[in-house]
Amino acid sequence: MKLITMDQAKEYLGQEISIGAWVTNKRSSGKIAFLQLRDGAHFFQGIVMKNDVGEELFDVAKSLTQETSLIVKGIIQEDTRSKLGYELLVTGIEVVGESQDYPITPKEHGTDFLMDHRHLWLRSSRQHAIMKIRNEIIRATYEFFNQEGFIKVDPPILTGSAPEGTTELFHTKYFDEEAYLSQSGQLYMEAAAMAFGKVFSFGPTFRAEKSKTRRHLIEFWMMEPEMAFMHQDQSLEVQEKYVAYLVQSVLDNCDIYLDTLERDKELLKEYTQLPYERISYDDAVALLNANGFDDIAWGDDFGSPHETFIANQSQRPIFILNYPKAIKPFYMKEHPDRPEVVLCADMIAPEGYGEIIGGSEREVDYQRLSEQIEKFGLSKEDYSWYLDLRKYGSVPHSGFGLGLERMVTWISGTEHIRESIPFPRLLNRIYP
Amino acid sequence: MKLITMDQAKEYLGQEISIGAWVTNKRSSGKIAFLQLRDGAHFFQGIVMKNDVGEELFDVAKSLTQETSLIVKGIIQEDTRSKLGYELLVTGIEVVGESQDYPITPKEHGTDFLMDHRHLWLRSSRQHAIMKIRNEIIRATYEFFNQEGFIKVDPPILTGSAPEGTTELFHTKYFDEEAYLSQSGQLYMEAAAMAFGKVFSFGPTFRAEKSKTRRHLIEFWMMEPEMAFMHQDQSLEVQEKYVAYLVQSVLDNCDIYLDTLERDKELLKEYTQLPYERISYDDAVALLNANGFDDIAWGDDFGSPHETFIANQSQRPIFILNYPKAIKPFYMKEHPDRPEVVLCADMIAPEGYGEIIGGSEREVDYQRLSEQIEKFGLSKEDYSWYLDLRKYGSVPHSGFGLGLERMVTWISGTEHIRESIPFPRLLNRIYP
Numbered sequence: 001m002k003l004i005t006m007d008q009a010k011e012y013l014g015q016e017i018s019i020g021a022w023v024t025n026k027r028s029s030g031k032i033a034f035l036q037l038r039d040g041a042h043f044f045q046g047i048v049m050k051n052d053v054g055e056e057l058f059d060v061a062k063s064l065t066q067e068t069s070l071i072v073k074g075i076i077q078e079d080t081r082s083k084l085g086y087e088l089l090v091t092g093i094e095v096v097g098e099s100q101d102y103p104i105t106p107k108e109h110g111t112d113f114l115m116d117h118r119h120l121w122l123r124s125s126r127q128h129a130i131m132k133i134r135n136e137i138i139r140a141t142y143e144f145f146n147q148e149g150f151i152k153v154d155p156p157i158l159t160g161s162a163p164e165g166t167t168e169l170f171h172t173k174y175f176d177e178e179a180y181l182s183q184s185g186q187l188y189m190e191a192a193a194m195a196f197g198k199v200f201s202f203g204p205t206f207r208a209e210k211s212k213t214r215r216h217l218i219e220f221w222m223m224e225p226e227m228a229f230m231h232q233d234q235s236l237e238v239q240e241k242y243v244a245y246l247v248q249s250v251l252d253n254c255d256i257y258l259d260t261l262e263r264d265k266e267l268l269k270e271y272t273q274l275p276y277e278r279i280s281y282d283d284a285v286a287l288l289n290a291n292g293f294d295d296i297a298w299g300d301d302f303g304s305p306h307e308t309f310i311a312n313q314s315q316r317p318i319f320i321l322n323y324p325k326a327i328k329p330f331y332m333k334e335h336p337d338r339p340e341v342v343l344c345a346d347m348i349a350p351e352g353y354g355e356i357i358g359g360s361e362r363e364v365d366y367q368r369l370s371e372q373i374e375k376f377g378l379s380k381e382d383y384s385w386y387l388d389l390r391k392y393g394s395v396p397h398s399g400f401g402l403g404l405e406r407m408v409t410w411i412s413g414t415e416h417i418r419e420s421i422p423f424p425r426l427l428n429r430i431y432p
Numbered sequence: 433m434k435l436i437t438m439d440q441a442k443e444y445l446g447q448e449i450s451i452g453a454w455v456t457n458k459r460s461s462g463k464i465a466f467l468q469l470r471d472g473a474h475f476f477q478g479i480v481m482k483n484d485v486g487e488e489l490f491d492v493a494k495s496l497t498q499e500t501s502l503i504v505k506g507i508i509q510e511d512t513r514s515k516l517g518y519e520l521l522v523t524g525i526e527v528v529g530e531s532q533d534y535p536i537t538p539k540e541h542g543t544d545f546l547m548d549h550r551h552l553w554l555r556s557s558r559q560h561a562i563m564k565i566r567n568e569i570i571r572a573t574y575e576f577f578n579q580e581g582f583i584k585v586d587p588p589i590l591t592g593s594a595p596e597g598t599t600e601l602f603h604t605k606y607f608d609e610e611a612y613l614s615q616s617g618q619l620y621m622e623a624a625a626m627a628f629g630k631v632f633s634f635g636p637t638f639r640a641e642k643s644k645t646r647r648h649l650i651e652f653w654m655m656e657p658e659m660a661f662m663h664q665d666q667s668l669e670v671q672e673k674y675v676a677y678l679v680q681s682v683l684d685n686c687d688i689y690l691d692t693l694e695r696d697k698e699l700l701k702e703y704t705q706l707p708y709e710r711i712s713y714d715d716a717v718a719l720l721n722a723n724g725f726d727d728i729a730w731g732d733d734f735g736s737p738h739e740t741f742i743a744n745q746s747q748r749p750i751f752i753l754n755y756p757k758a759i760k761p762f763y764m765k766e767h768p769d770r771p772e773v774v775l776c777a778d779m780i781a782p783e784g785y786g787e788i789i790g791g792s793e794r795e796v797d798y799q800r801l802s803e804q805i806e807k808f809g810l811s812k813e814d815y816s817w818y819l820d821l822r823k824y825g826s827v828p829h830s831g832f833g834l835g836l837e838r839m840v841t842w843i844s845g846t847e848h849i850r851e852s853i854p855f856p857r858l859l860n861r862i863y864p
């Protein structure tokens with residue numbers, strides 16, 4: 001027997017169909033029972049009328065426990081009160097899998113308990129909505145970059161060299177050699193950009209950081225586009241267009257999930273409006289100092305409160321441009337007129353969600369890059385392939401990295417980044 | 433100045449435009465020079481006429497070395513002799529980055545040499561074509577699964593437990609705990625299927641296998657779909673539809689790259705025809721024995737020669753069904769009538785390319801799965817979350833894994849899997 005899912009409800013209006021589903025809740029009054037069901041695609045209501053289905057089936061319906069799985073037969077009908085717009089008038093129930101004492105009940109649970117039961121917690125309507133938004137951001141990413149002429153390139157995860165020092169890297173033995181888990185595929189994406197022009201990656205990255213904030217994951221996914229023959233100012237235009245495209249896609253395709261999360265859609269609509277404001281690092285520091293922040297001086301990196309204050313200067317994401325060279329990675333291109341800063345930008349999300357993109361133009365001069373590699377104490381041998389890119393037809397190029405989970409956290413309006421990934425890896429959390 | 437790429441040539445026919453490009457080769461005869469160029473999107477020809485551009489520019493053109501980067505100005509014109517259909521009548525050349533003694537010349541190079549220069553080798557027309565096909569397979573994967581109502585779920589890479597024993601796993605210290613790099617996200621995808629119905633993953637997996645064959649990578653990418661309320665026979669239908677879709681997408685969108693690779697497109701067209709044949713493991717063994725293979729008996733796993741012989745029974749990929757339980761992982765569902773075999777199938781590609789998909793229906797019975805976990809010597813504590821899926825609304829479910837690089841190798845008709853991934857990780861190969 002063919003099963004449908006509730007995202008096909010419209011096509012089957014008025015027809016009797018079967019759906020594989022789980023019970024999330026139920027209530028009954030007299031001769032009518034209301035089953036709250038989920039089929040993976042949607043949460044929806046099934047109505048069981050005692051007079052229609054008979055006493056036996058009605059009793060089955062009334063006895064269903066939370067997360068019992070079943071094949072439910074019924075007639076799709078319109079339901080104007082629900083956001084989905086459809087419900088099921090139940091005509092048959094076949095229990096598939098029982099469920100006794102499901103641990104996550106409608107009452108409040110502590111975070112640790114929920115994280116220990118992440119494999120079940122994902123079934124809740126809130127987590128379901130966040131993961132649907134995550135999926136939409138991934139889908140729209142591929143759509144956007146394909147439309148813009150990029151190809152997907154997968155940089156390696158296991159590497160023998162490390163882009164930004166080895167203190168926060170996971171190590172592993174690679175047969176007789178030492179290897180590290182990638183923190184960024186960028187250097188490889190630069191090689192790819194020289195071969196394919198415009199490339200993007202989407203894959204996991206790892207940071208063995210002993211910090212426990214609501215913005216950090218140990219294992220997280222990044223999109224890293226890299227573009228040949230492109231300067232930083234053009235890259236910023238790609239970045240804002242990309243972010244606006246993601247927000248618009250979520251607005252277009254995840255309306256019901258944004259409602260589940262009670263997300264303010266007017267705010268999101270504002271984020272689709274371009275351009276985003278640009279403010280220089282210099283001006284940002286001056287602005288902070290003028291507004292009572294005496295814990296920051298030119299040359300310092302920003303902390304969360306600084307970023308939030310700057311972000312609050314705009315209703316949309318904001319770019320902070322041209323940070324001091326000393327606090328940025330070795331590969332960033334020096335500003336042609338100001339050797340103390342680099343051609344880079346961070347995009348800071350509104351509402352206190354912090355940095356979601358970091359990007360820069362890359363150093364293309366062989367000599368200067370060599371010096372940087374030395375200055376940063378990196379092995380010239382490890383990076384000799386990377387230097388080759390400056391030896392054979394070097395071109396201006398720029399790129400950026402967008403942290404998927406930060407994007408999901410911001411767009412879905414959740415408080416902690418741990419809910420933005422199916423199975424979060426945190427300090428002291430590698431289960432389930 | 434705005435640059436275009438040659439995939440936009442049609443829109444600019446007859447117009448003067450600029451392109452960022454690299455020189456791959458050149459030849460000249462008298463008053464005309466032919467530049468072989470690449471812009472990342474395509475390989476194309478630039479024609480420089482001495483009488484039009486003047487002596488100075490003509491001399492520049494004649495002196496260009498391999499992989500010099502430049503901004504080339506010119507008029508797009510039709511070129512019926514090239515597959516691309518367009519060429520550039522050059523009107524200006526601005527050298528951007530020089531290139532002296534580019535290591536990969538048009539002469540033959542050894543494999544080790546090319547692998548050491550993978551970051552440059554990717555620029556060659558053959559590697560470019562393979563990576564474009566890889567990109568198309570990835571693009572079409574998202575398109576297919578989105579159309580079919582799947583959502584993308586990213587299982588974790590770092591795990592504390594291991595699905596198939598720990599002998600071929602990469603280890604790492606996860607703060608105070610021990611962790612492993614994932615060989616498969618399947619178990620997590622099963623949890624996700626119970627929450628979202630139909631899910632697919634696409635991510636890197638790792639196998640610390642000391643084997644050196646043309647089919648094995650240490651780090652490779654897999655697509656792992658998992659479907660709730662789905663039996664194995666329905667899963668096979670999804671699998672063949674998916675593979676046919678990928679092949680058709682490559683035929684539709686990668687014609688020029690298939691030509692570069694001299695791939696037989698008639699063979700590929702046959703692979704888009706459904707259904708694919710199914711043969712039972714029992715029949716496969718009998719067939720092998722009847723054809724002189726005396727090195728295989730019921731209960732043994734197939735080697736390459738066996739798979740190739742079976743695959744040669746059909747013009748298309750072929751499914752081998754229901755292997756002995758003893759040689760398959762613990763989670764596969766026992767055949768209801770034959771406890772010695774499981775409900776599984778491998779899809780074997782034609783032309784000797786071997787297994788590209790492995791899949792099965794999953795054990796859903798709590799008691800039987802517990803016993804399996806014990807029998808396989810796995811820790812019940814590590815798998816308690818996985819067992820939970822059988823405790824709370826267990827449903828029939830099936831899934832499979834497609835190895836991306838094997839698919840790319842097959843579709844592009846390349847000999848060795850190392851060319852199917854941008855930066856291959858092999859035994860003793862982690863550079864660049």
Ligand SMILES: [Mg+2]
Nearest residue numbers: 302346355358
């Ligand atoms: Mg920052």
Ligand SMILES: [Mg+2]
Nearest residue numbers: 734778787790
């Ligand atoms: Mg096999």
